[in-house]
Amino acid sequence: MSDTPHIRPATEQDLPAILAIYNEVIANTTAAYVYEPHTLEMRQQWFAELKAGGWPVIVSERDGTVTGFGCIGVFRSKPGYKYSGEHTVHVHADHRGKGIGGALLAALIEEAQRLELRTLIGGIDSENLVSIAFHARHGFVECARIKDVAYKFGRWLDLVFMQLILPGPKTPVEK
Numbered sequence: 001m002s003d004t005p006h007i008r009p010a011t012e013q014d015l016p017a018i019l020a021i022y023n024e025v026i027a028n029t030t031a032a033y034v035y036e037p038h039t040l041e042m043r044q045q046w047f048a049e050l051k052a053g054g055w056p057v058i059v060s061e062r063d064g065t066v067t068g069f070g071c072i073g074v075f076r077s078k079p080g081y082k083y084s085g086e087h088t089v090h091v092h093a094d095h096r097g098k099g100i101g102g103a104l105l106a107a108l109i110e111e112a113q114r115l116e117l118r119t120l121i122g123g124i125d126s127e128n129l130v131s132i133a134f135h136a137r138h139g140f141v142e143c144a145r146i147k148d149v150a151y152k153f154g155r156w157l158d159l160v161f162m163q164l165i166l167p168g169p170k171t172p173v174e175k
């Protein structure tokens with residue numbers, strides 16, 4: 001088994017594996033403020049919307065098995081936010097702690113630079129100290145903390161926003 005994950009663009013064929021990873025996150029963590037498992041149709045719509053918007057969706061793969069996924073999407077829909085993106089990284093429970101998340105995040109940072117984003121933002125549950133430290137190791141800094149923003153597993157949750165400032169476009173425009 002190779003130690004280095006292979007990172008590549010996601011395809012429609014990856015959606016069942018992405019769905020399984022995401023549904024485990026929904027069921028067992030506060031990394032997604034979602035209550036019910038998603039369906040394959042929901043993941044297909046998510047994928048189509050990101051691709052239509054020109055946003056990247058990537059997967060990590062080891063020995064032909066999808067071990068994680070990541071994406072960048074709209075941070076806020078108003079036009080002034082067009083140089084900002086919000087990213088997501090999730091790794092299969094059996095493959096966490098093996099460098100896959102770091103490889104996915106590094107690839108997303110490259111994608112953000114290719115898209116000429118000025119800032120890449122991650123929304124992280126405040127109790128997820130592993131993810132907060134992980135993002136800090138990759139140059140992200142905490143820029144906001146919102147108290148009691150979500151409710152899951154019988155308790156109120158705080159959301160931490162962490163951001164990475166990137167070069168952005170050489171000549172930003174307001175159109």
